[in-house]
Amino acid sequence: MISTRGRYALRVMVDLAELDEGNYISLKTIAERQDISLKYLERIIPSLKKAGLIEGIQGKNGGYRLCKNPKKYTVGEILRVTENDLAPVACLAKGAEKCPRKSQCRTIKMWEDYQKLTNDFFGSITLDSLCNK
């Protein structure tokens, strides 16, 4: 299940995309507009920056902005940052140690297919398409 971490990250991305005018927008502004705790956003959003999805600058009049056009982002790449690769089961998650039962596992192929389906689905939705314009 997608956590608030991932949903908040997506909301921030949508917020930035809708208000996009090329200038930096502070988390404080977004937090107020989206009614999310500023302190919590300060913990979540830097991971988007580290992943190269947004760019931010410190200091007065600082804030964040998108790196590229909203049409160029997919929901998949946003969610993968916070949701550990969108793995449906632990053994497919990034950094999982390999399962000793894999050779006899009846379900691994199904989970892999589902992970692909999930990535294809979210990979086909652009950030732009979520915006209210």
Next chain:
Amino acid sequence: MISTRGRYALRVMVDLAELDEGNYISLKTIAERQDISLKYLERIIPSLKKAGLIEGIQGKNGGYRLCKNPKKYTVGEILRVTENDLAPVACLAKGAEKCPRKSQCRTIKMWEDYQKLTNDFFGSITLDSLCNK
């Protein structure tokens, strides 16, 4: 992410399906065969019975068996028992209170589409198709 609860439930169903000869199989047997704690299975598996997916009887020579042919089960109906309706986000889960932001939510349609995709995917996989035969 699908928890061990759901994965164990599915493994038990596959085990029952593969060894299906119409007689009851004890959890002890399954626990040993699948290398899962008996005590833990005793907590998980009764929910499958309550949902009408398996039938069990107490007492010596008791145990569980499937109610119908493995071809007649879908993975979806099994997972829905333990995984709260396979909802991708909290607001779509069974028993969730309705979201006050729903009217302005940019993403709810996407989550609903994804939930449908998920249910269609797992609904198309039969228990039988997972078995090693």
Next chain:
DNA sequence: GAATTTCCTACCAAATCAGTAGGAAATATT
């Protein structure tokens, strides 16, 4: 120098997860 903003670390309460413990009730076998 003051104000504002990101950045960073540590902390915290509640919930969930994964599992254990102990025994009661039901049933079959002897």
Next chain:
DNA sequence: AATATTTCCTACTGATTTGGTAGGAAATTC
């Protein structure tokens, strides 16, 4: 009737995750 086996039921527990808060350092603008 006694015993063994099995499900059924409730309570407990330790570890991890979730969803935050707190406090302040560093960067930048005015």
